[in-house]
Amino acid sequence: MINKTRAIILRKRPKGLPTSEIFKIITEPLPNLQKGELLIKSRYISVDPYMRNRMNPGASYIAPYVLNKVITGNLLGEVIESKAPGYNPGESVVGALGWREYNTAPAKQITRIDVDKIPESAYLSTLGLTGLTAYFGMLEIARPKASEVVVISGAAGAVGSIAGQIARIKGCRVVGITGSDQKVLCLKEELHFDEAINYKKQGNLRKPLKEACPEGIDIYFDNVGGKISDSVMCLLNNHSRIVLCGQIALYNLSRIDRGPRMGPQLLIHRTRMQGFNVYDYCSGFSKAKAEISGWLFDGQLKGPVNIICGFENIPEAFLGLFRGDNIGKQLVKL
């Protein structure tokens, strides 16, 4: 009988770029399973850039992590023991749970998944919050029209890689900005982006962007912020849209960064710049998942996944997000 688990706590709040010191692996007892609860063995744990914001003390759209408590996030696991009617050992589930090898949780907070036809990792990427974020950001905020020009920053990241493919499905010309030649290759060869640019090889990003977008930019799906965004904003077309999906370049700054004021640009081009959060679209999740599944089945959409193995490597996988280690969704397999 399993009565304890390893877990990862937030030992201190990071200042600037997080380091492994902020995490600590502990062993803690598992509470006795209550009526309606499940004991779940973790199989895949998702690490995501938004978690960096939860490590700050201040309020955000989501509650901050509590110091010296176990970090929570999305994970996929297997039911080991069930005290909830209708749930059986061996079933696969996803949910927002602790960074633990084993979690106990009320079944009503957990979603059962079907892993017969769809690879289980997809439930944390294309069919998880990552894919839904790309879906609603692109289709509800950006609202692409066929033949429009779409630029994606952080294009080889979990959300960016999917957002770009969705724009292509909608008939757009899609240009990705990314941080290595390997990622450029992946975007162009595997994910069929029309163009991809390694910004680290460019002194002035505006030049290759202008070459890739000679008729300007209609949609900017921004996962990054900062200087990369400055370059994009100089090429906006009239009635362009900017989806603020992430600002990973700015998450680790200990004070507010300064940059060019873009008000006049946005005014002249009648640009709509909009921050969004996938949780505002919960009512549309089922329909979105059905459409995403369709694209997965017919091969129009790929969900690249980067997998690191081992519970003890979760912190390193998280830290790697800020080094740009991953192509596609970063998961840790236990």
Add this chain to the structure above:
Amino acid sequence: MINKTRAIILRKRPKGLPTSEIFKIITEPLPNLQKGELLIKSRYISVDPYMRNRMNPGASYIAPYVLNKVITGNLLGEVIESKAPGYNPGESVVGALGWREYNTAPAKQITRIDVDKIPESAYLSTLGLTGLTAYFGMLEIARPKASEVVVISGAAGAVGSIAGQIARIKGCRVVGITGSDQKVLCLKEELHFDEAINYKKQGNLRKPLKEACPEGIDIYFDNVGGKISDSVMCLLNNHSRIVLCGQIALYNLSRIDRGPRMGPQLLIHRTRMQGFNVYDYCSGFSKAKAEISGWLFDGQLKGPVNIICGFENIPEAFLGLFRGDNIGKQLVKL
């Protein structure tokens, strides 16, 4: 017979804050009136901040003024002579015409107005592009809901003063930011803003803004940009909207200004920030004018107007916009 007119040309393009040197008053011959044309004597000439952008050489949403040619803008005049069927001397008209005492123009480019019930200056303010800009910016872009908190920068300006009143009509709490105690008094006493702040008397605008908006800001109608906007952005609520209507603080800068990067703020609060131009809403002008007229008639909306007399004072009236001389719409009466 009138065969010549005074006119004002753009003698040189301003660098930074414009001065009277950029203008020159000339006398030019009037062309013979052609079939379908009207000879119009100017009565009121509108000067507007957007004209500053047209003085720059670069492309914008509207063509730049041509050097050494007569400056154009909206004016109200009287038909002196008509070669257009259905138009008669003595009728009042508005149109985009030159800064001249007399203009000739095809009647189809001119709009006849009814000055029996509505004061003629209203056709260049509340019922002109100024009022329409406030109307569409507030109702189509900001979309206020009753009891929301609305902050207006440049609140005593032509557009700001109307936008704030429209928000009040829609049941919002309206706070104006302006640049003198006299303007504060006008906003609160005459235009019934809930609160008004003289930013020039504040070291840190955030403090009085927070006092005026203890529950945060839902809508920011921005005519100004720059540091005033920085203070507002720190107090945005979730799902807030920013209407980029003008950026007068930035128009006269010879290089792009720098300020805090607001991406993370906008992302966390799922803010929509949108530039707009009234010309995108032409199809709705008639309906909008009808609604504005209704508000004018029943006294819910006032259109404050600042009038300077004399053709030769047009340049000075324009320059005064950037000193904040005017309360409400700035017009020159000939």
